[in-house]
Amino acid sequence: QVQLVESGGGLVQAGGSLRLSCAASGLIFSSYVMGWFRQAPGKEREFVAGISWSGGTRYADSVKGRFTISRDNVKNTVYLQMNSLESEDTAVYYCAAENIRLPVVHTTPDRMNYWGQGTQVTVSS
Numbered sequence: 001q002v003q004l005v006e007s008g009g010g011l012v013q014a015g016g017s018l019r020l021s022c023a024a025s026g027l028i029f030s031s032y033v034m035g036w037f038r039q040a041p042g043k044e045r046e047f048v049a050g051i052s053w054s055g056g057t058r059y060a061d062s063v064k065g066r067f068t069i070s071r072d073n074v075k076n077t078v079y080l081q082m083n084s085l086e087s088e089d090t091a092v093y094y095c096a097a098e099n100i101r102l103p104v105v106h107t108t109p110d111r112m113n114y115w116g117q118g119t120q121v122t123v124s125s
Contacts, residue, residue, distance in 0.1 A: 002026040009119030020080040022095030029076040038091035050105035058105040087125040092118040
């Protein structure tokens with residue numbers, strides 16, 4: 001069965017950095033568009049960044065210039081490098097996968113086929 005396992009979350013001071021990883025199994029990783037979403041308490045799940053199977057990327061305006069998404073199709077892993085973290089970045093971060101033929105990154109959670117269990121990121125000010 002498909003599994004997405006996130007790691008790398010934690011507590012960091014504002015201005016600091018973290019790198020999240022998501023290891024995928026049970027799917028043909030190179031055929032999937034991969035994304036990161038986040039959900040803060042009392043808020044809806046929102047798109048953070050996505051990367052198509054061809055390497056194209058897309059970011060939420062709130063993280064552009066601070067976060068970088070990348071993927072390793074040999075290790076079946078997607079990464080999210082987060083720099084210049086702000087308290088507003090505090091949330092549970094989820095990895096997601098969408099099986100789509102086109103190299104398009106969708107931003108709506110409903111389009112995703114699989115989800116990880118989430119990893120907590122807390123940024124202290």
